[in-house]
Amino acid sequence: MSRETAIDTVTAYFDTGTFQAELATLVAYPSESQNPEAAPELMRYLTEAMQPRLEKIGFETEIIANPDPSGGPLLIGERREGGDLPTVLTYGHGDVIRAQDGMWREGLAPFDLVEEGDRLYGRGTADNKGQHLINIAALEAVLEVRGSLGFNTRIVLEMSEEVGSSGLADVFRSHKDRLTADVLIASDGPRLQPDVPTVFMGSRGGVTFDLELTLREGAHHSGNWGGLLADPAIILAHALATITDRRGQIQIAEWRPDSLTADVRAALDGLPVTGGDGPDVDLDWGEESLTPAERVYGWNSFAVLAMTSGVPEAPVNAISATARATCQLRYVVGTDPEDIVPALRRHLDAHGFEAIEILAHDRGFFAATRLDPTHPWVRFVTSSIERTAGKAPHVLPNLAGSLPNDSFADILRLPTVWVPHSYRGCSQHAPNEHVLKSLSRDALRVMAGLFWDVGAGGTPDT
Template identity: 70%
Template sequence: MTKETAITAISDYFDTGAFTDELAGLVAFETESQNPDQAPELMRYLREPMTDRLSRMGFSCEIHANPVASAHPILVARRQESADLPTILIYGHGDVIRAQQDQWREGLHPFRLKEEGARLYGRGTADNKGQHLINLAALEAVLQTRGALGFNCCVVIETGEETGSPGLAEFFEAHKDAIGADVLIASDGPRLQPGTPTLFMGSRGGLTFDLVVDLRDGAHHSGNWGGLLADPAMILAQALSCITDARGQIRVPEWRPESLTDDIRAALRDLPIEDEDGPSVDEDWGEEDLTPTERAFGWNSFAVLAMTSGVPEAPVNAISAKARATCQLRYVVGTDPAEILPALRRHLDAHGFSAVRVDPCETGLFQATRLSPDHPWVRFVAGSLTRTSGQAPHILPNLAGSLPNDVFADILGIPTVWVPHSYRACSQHAPDEHVLTSVCRDGLRLMAGLFWDIGAEETPR
């Protein structure tokens, strides 16, 4: 039995439709972690398809209550082959973002997988059910071909990532020994381009907060009171305009990182940022003296996610009492997360906006992490993917999005290597979420090859 045998087996798994059928079963679980009514579905996802599949593969499985009250459960599965072998940690999340069912185009449903041409549509296909299914199926192909993995393996599936992974850090602190490993190899996020494998070794952090201007009780007639009562929406708009300039360049001094060093610039220099399926990059937006790739992966970005004042769906002739903007800072290593909101408070006060309140959101904070592209485990994984695919992968120091990578990098103290199986135009967190069949098939082959190599070769220690 050879590596090629395992790759052929996983190719057949996809080509016969077995992957699509299994993914359809996972998508059918309505695991919206942002919807309190779906808490039973989150537990059922762990108890049924995840525990069943991993148990068949010789893993011992245990579902743990979340250490944070009302947060969602965590599955830990472990297969121990020998104390002399390396241990690989695999992570995924079974929860999905809100379905947004009424916004999907005709003929699609978030919880019914549908294949159209080269795409598989359904909530969780890209984020993250399809991705952790690819990794588990690739593990199984190696196990069935060789009769053993050739390494120890721990799998963690959480169900609260879309609400900021509450309790995950506390859980890892309490279970370090049970979850200990030599390296994390996991999958989330997109490839830079669909046809080329991607590696990333960390992620930007993310912090969401509200800016609120609350001036009085109730709205008042705009004819009688216009010009006499301060307009909270205008105050808020002016406050937002002091956070960035007209092209979105950050003006809060502490939000401008100093960690875009020469080695990070070199790692990002030749990487693509656009593909034919995604929107065109606005060249006149963002930090003027940075390349688009540096802006996305090496710099901080501020966004206004939503704004309200009055009743947008049914405006009335009144000066509103309150305005609110939900905002977000995506930040790189080198930005102190504890100083993000205090720095904003000082900045708003200095510009005369003491009436603007800064309220942290309840969702968890994602920390920024980064691993050197020259780390031995990065070289090992990149070499395996290159041999299997015949092309070198794109290698990023960190993802532009946010993940709970700090629980692995900081709490467990292990290197983290992510191999995504989606692409940037997959509509994750939006209606019509989908994956490309070509990327799924390729991902299955790459991961079967990688897991084979880990069990067959000398790995970094």
């Protein structure tokens, strides 16, 4: 009975092809939460793929109906070993985005696992079926070797993450007593580099909205009316140009966070933002006084996601009546989310753009969260990972993207430590989604070592 034996056990699980076979079974569930016709698959994933497996290793489980009719069911499970032992809460989501059938390259299909070289292709391989499968398999390996985990475990599996985790916060509030724990240890998102483990402790939040300017009814001939009618696209472009300068530096004071502390800067120092698949980074874009890592992980960013006036696919000689831009602010802790849109309203009015409407999107993003990188649980997790991997992990105070960490941090009041098992070039939310076999094998070893160490004692007091 040893840590090394548990790691060897989970390594054999991968090397014999069992991981690949089990991942193929999970991928085969077309659990598209964005597709109303796939609603039965959301329940099937929990009742057929997850519930029996968890109960086999001693979890008591319950399927919870989502209080939000737009969301899918949830599973809550618990494996209890002793009142004097630490409790780890873990999480995953079995829903995926739309399959995007017909857009995958030849030889690939979204709900068939296809192995090519170091890649395993299929919808959900990276986001998030492969990630929670790795963590469950690591728990199983520790149980097989030790005979117990040495800690209590609670798990939440939701089926609505890809539609904004509809109902998750409400379930957490109503079942709070069943979700108490000492720490959240879960997996989602990418590593910074495929061959180096990553740990992050929160995420940026996001707000999306339209800016729309309508000046009149209908378009009018540009020859007859050019020079006489104001052009909404030009006015909107000038309004957008007041929000940032020409290199994307935010000009709204309330959108500039106050949370880039010395500890956060130290944690971000030297972290890579390039490497792997993806475009070249524009080093002369964003806040000039910050490093690239500070810009994406420690600061806010504004983007215009789409912009229209007239009919771009079939332009005519006419001055448009309306112009619209869909915009987004990704924000970190230190930004007041309740003041993001009001601050924009004040800014536009002060610059003479009172006629531009701000139309907030119904689908919200998760709120920004961040755990201090010096927190004892962060130190515990990173030390364990370094022992297994033979190298120190990259440590991010927060992910650049968004996930439902606010429900764990703000409702359950837990320290949150995420250990992602994908990489930035995985094509999640796009055709040809995949995971790397080499990364998955390494992640299984890292998590088996981590869960072994949690059960071996010496965990932080919380």
